[in-house]
Amino acid sequence: MCDTCGCNLTPGNRQFAYKPVEPSATTVSVLKGLLQKNDDQAAHNRAHFDARGILALNLMSSPGSGKTALLEATLAALKDEFNCAVIEGDLETENDAERIRAQGVQAHQIVTGTACHLDAHLVHDALHHMQLDGVDLLFIENVGNLVCPASFDLGQHLNVTLLSVTEGDDKPAKYPVMFRAADAMLISKTDLLAVLDDFDPAKAEAHLRELANPAPVFRLSAKKGEGLAAWLAWLREQLTAQRARVAQGRTRLPKIQPDGVRLHTA
Amino acid sequence: MHELSVAQALVDAVESLIEQNGARAARRIRLRIGPLAGVVPALLTSAFPLAAAGSRCERAELDLIEAPIRVRCQTCGAESEAAINRLLCAACGDWHTQVVSGDELLLERVELDLQEEPQEEPMETLNYGSPP
Numbered sequence: 001m002c003d004t005c006g007c008n009l010t011p012g013n014r015q016f017a018y019k020p021v022e023p024s025a026t027t028v029s030v031l032k033g034l035l036q037k038n039d040d041q042a043a044h045n046r047a048h049f050d051a052r053g054i055l056a057l058n059l060m061s062s063p064g065s066g067k068t069a070l071l072e073a074t075l076a077a078l079k080d081e082f083n084c085a086v087i088e089g090d091l092e093t094e095n096d097a098e099r100i101r102a103q104g105v106q107a108h109q110i111v112t113g114t115a116c117h118l119d120a121h122l123v124h125d126a127l128h129h130m131q132l133d134g135v136d137l138l139f140i141e142n143v144g145n146l147v148c149p150a151s152f153d154l155g156q157h158l159n160v161t162l163l164s165v166t167e168g169d170d171k172p173a174k175y176p177v178m179f180r181a182a183d184a185m186l187i188s189k190t191d192l193l194a195v196l197d198d199f200d201p202a203k204a205e206a207h208l209r210e211l212a213n214p215a216p217v218f219r220l221s222a223k224k225g226e227g228l229a230a231w232l233a234w235l236r237e238q239l240t241a242q243r244a245r246v247a248q249g250r251t252r253l254p255k256i257q258p259d260g261v262r263l264h265t266a
Numbered sequence: 267m268h269e270l271s272v273a274q275a276l277v278d279a280v281e282s283l284i285e286q287n288g289a290r291a292a293r294r295i296r297l298r299i300g301p302l303a304g305v306v307p308a309l310l311t312s313a314f315p316l317a318a319a320g321s322r323c324e325r326a327e328l329d330l331i332e333a334p335i336r337v338r339c340q341t342c343g344a345e346s347e348a349a350i351n352r353l354l355c356a357a358c359g360d361w362h363t364q365v366v367s368g369d370e371l372l373l374e375r376v377e378l379d380l381q382e383e384p385q386e387e388p389m390e391t392l393n394y395g396s397p398p
Contacts, residue, residue, distance in 0.1 A: 024381045025293055028283055032373045034275045034297070117268065148268050151304040176351040177304040212337065212353040212363040 038152055041120035045155025048127060049138065050251050055242040056138045057235075058154055058254065060178060061162035062171075063144030066188040066222055068096045070162065071139055073222040075103045077232055082136035082239070087126045089118040089143045096141065106130060117148035120155055136239060146171070150178040157242060157252045158183040165189050165199040172207035180211045181255050184218065184234060191221035215255075269309040272371070273317035279373050280323045289378035292326040296376070300333040301350045302369035307332060335368030 021027055033039060049056045059067045068088075075084055086107040088096040097109035108126045110118060123140060132138075140156060142149040161182035163171050166189060172179035179185065185208055187201050205217045216234060220227030245252055280292050299307055307330045318324045337348045339355035340363060346356030348368075354361050 021377060025377050025379055026287065026289070027375060027377045028287060029375050030279075030283065030373045032279060034272055034279065034371045034373055036279070037275060119271075147304065151268065173351045176353075177302055180302065180353075207351075209361045210352050210354060212361050212365070214362070 035152070038120045041124055042153035042155040045120055045124055045127065046157070046251055046253075048132065049155065049157070050246050052132055052135065053243055053246050054132065054135050054138050055158070055239045056140065056154075056156040057158045057160055057238075058140045058142055058149075058156040059160050059162065060142045060146075060149045060181075061144060061164070061188075062146050062167060065144070065162045065164035065167065067141050067144070067162055068099055069222040070186065070188060070220075071141060072099060072103060073225065073228060074139075074232065074235070075100065075105050077228060078137070078235070079103065079105055083134050084137045084139070085130060085132070085135045087118075087123060087130075087138070087140045089122070089141060091115075091143065106135075112143060116143055116145045117152055118142050118154055119152045123154045137235065146175040146178045150181045153254065156254050158238060159254045160184045160186060162186045162188045163204055165192050165196050165201070167199075169199045169201070169204040170207055172204065172211060176211050179208055180213055182208070182213060182215045183255050184215050185213075186231065187217060187219045189221055189223070190219045190226060191224040213255075267306070267309055269305060270313040270317060272305055273310060273313040276314070276373060277317045277321050277323050280326070280376055281321060283376050284322050284378060287378055287380075289380050291322040291324075291379045292376055293379050294327045294329065294377035295323065296329045296331060296374045298331045298333050298370050298372040298374050300368035300370045301335055302365065303371040305371055331374070333367050333370050336366050337363035338366050339363050 061067055071086060078084060084105050086100045086105060088100065088107060088109045089112060090096060090109065091112055091114060094109045097107040100107035108129045110122050110126050112118070112122065118140065140154055159181050161179055163185060165187060187204060193199065201219055208215065208217065218227060218231045218234065220231055242252070276297070280295055284292060299305055311328060311330065314328050318326065335348045335350060336345060337353050337355065338345045339358060339360055341360040342355060342358040344355055344357035345366065348354060348356065353363055353365060355363050
């Protein structure tokens, strides 16, 4: 602690450290969210989805936890039932979008270059390259990263966070901001549990609850087609709920919206 | 990491406050950041001068207030402090809680400089080398 750099200031004594405002200055109180521009754009995107009755889902996870494989299995199961579309986010390549198009489903690739997350503006630009009329489900596959994507609202209604069994079951405790934002947690690659017995799905779920998150947890293997039924049933339920909201002129914000900000500005 | 884009959003927000209030510059900027916002105060502090360079926030001091994490229990009603990865009620241990503080990323207060721009020196006093 020293008296020169200010590191001895604490919340208790901080008010004494401030010099009174000089006559040539004025103080304005603002209480404004700093991601306001992103959030305004996100609200605009969400209005586009709601106007067309689309349910938009944001998929987030580490790289390699199986987001694209999950989408392939999901689209194979649902594409005859619903009109689906996909936005892919990656630093480089069109590889993932090509895998989706191979299923006969409309996909647009956002190549972020070096950006580690999608934001509402990138998604809005992507929407201009897509045919949204008639779409029921829009999946947005975020950049593989357990940190930044959790801080940006894209305009989606729901966040889905994947945790593969090749990762640690303590990931929700290590990346709390990401897992707190999940409206559903998918434990993926469960076919490998037989050989990776140090991953305990019950512990992963307990860590999620410690983040005060009531989200449903689905255990599945996209590759082997195991456990998909519960996930697909949840998607159908969510689409029905979205259609009911749209009919009443309401919308749904994903869990990413900070409660604290709402309480402060209320 | 995205602290530079947060710093740019901050500069934009303060610039528009300067404009609205007819001020000359910002002197001091106070932000409230909760640990659950996903923004690292130290990284934001280093990113701010880059985002503010050439703007009217360039000379402003940045005060970052780290908000404590507080949760309200939906089961017993108690309000308590919590850790970033354990948002449990300190009174009853239940996980059915709501975060009431700790996920903010808020521009709280800005101190603005109202002084008039100094009058420009008349041109002729600068023309030392001009021929008579």
